[in-house]
Amino acid sequence: xxxxxxxxxxxxxxxxxxxxxxxxxxxxxxxxxxNMVSKTGARGVLIDISAVSIVDSFMGRILGNIAxxxxxxxxxxxxxxxxxxxxxxxxxLGLTLQGVYTALDVEKGMELLHDKIGxxxxxxxEEEEAPHDDIx
Amino acid sequence: xxxxxxxxxxxxxxxxxxxxxxxxxxxxxxxxxxNMVSKTGARGVLIDISAVSIVDSFMGRILGNIAxxxxxxxxxxxxxxxxxxxxxxxxxLGLTLQGVYTALDVEKGMELLHDKIGxxxxxxxEEEEAPHDDIx
Numbered sequence: 001x002x003x004x005x006x007x008x009x010x011x012x013x014x015x016x017x018x019x020x021x022x023x024x025x026x027x028x029x030x031x032x033x034x035n036m037v038s039k040t041g042a043r044g045v046l047i048d049i050s051a052v053s054i055v056d057s058f059m060g061r062i063l064g065n066i067a068x069x070x071x072x073x074x075x076x077x078x079x080x081x082x083x084x085x086x087x088x089x090x091x092x093l094g095l096t097l098q099g100v101y102t103a104l105d106v107e108k109g110m111e112l113l114h115d116k117i118g119x120x121x122x123x124x125x126e127e128e129e130a131p132h133d134d135i136x
Numbered sequence: 137x138x139x140x141x142x143x144x145x146x147x148x149x150x151x152x153x154x155x156x157x158x159x160x161x162x163x164x165x166x167x168x169x170x171n172m173v174s175k176t177g178a179r180g181v182l183i184d185i186s187a188v189s190i191v192d193s194f195m196g197r198i199l200g201n202i203a204x205x206x207x208x209x210x211x212x213x214x215x216x217x218x219x220x221x222x223x224x225x226x227x228x229l230g231l232t233l234q235g236v237y238t239a240l241d242v243e244k245g246m247e248l249l250h251d252k253i254g255x256x257x258x259x260x261x262e263e264e265e266a267p268h269d270d271i272x
Contacts, residue, residue: 005152005187005217007242009145014242016141016152051141081141106143106150 012044018051044113050081060095080109148180154187180249186217196231203236216245
């Protein structure tokens, strides 16, 4: 296999990484994703890494690259499903995935994307941390 | 890798098959899926096989098994993203994937599932092929 499938779901793209990302596969993924964002006008990219148990600096760089490229194309990137051990490794490696949003699972990632691109149903002034008492 | 990740999206589960399904992987997938259906109360299972370019009778049987098991658990199964060559091979092998619904992509598969489980927004009498001229 030299291509990771990219699934279009509404205005988001979903990628599930299940195999080790070697050079060509990673480059293909970057290319395919950017082309898909351009072709579909997607506003968000969800990358599920729940099947990834080993992470290295290459993987971290690829995720960062995808996020940077997507942002230029006006799409936000959310990495979801990270295993606790992977998070530990990333921090120990000094990789903080700058510019990449993370969420616990796909559903939470979609909520985050909806929030980011402002297509959430409730108006934006309904902030949970700032309840208004202006009922009079 | 000995497990294929299963993503929960609302009331559906999404599985992307990217690697060849050998025995243990397929059995694990069946087990994991049924457990997830039971745990989450999912009403539908979407299996994306857009990355599968070679199909054999084992793969056909696994898809059929998953559909049968899911139906017992009150969930419908839709296989999406089948490559044309795979469809040709399936027919040539005499495998017609009985009991398995198919759709062109994930979005169409989700529409089909919504239709099947009756959670579609528009009422069911709004059939496209039967336009009504009852404006009077």
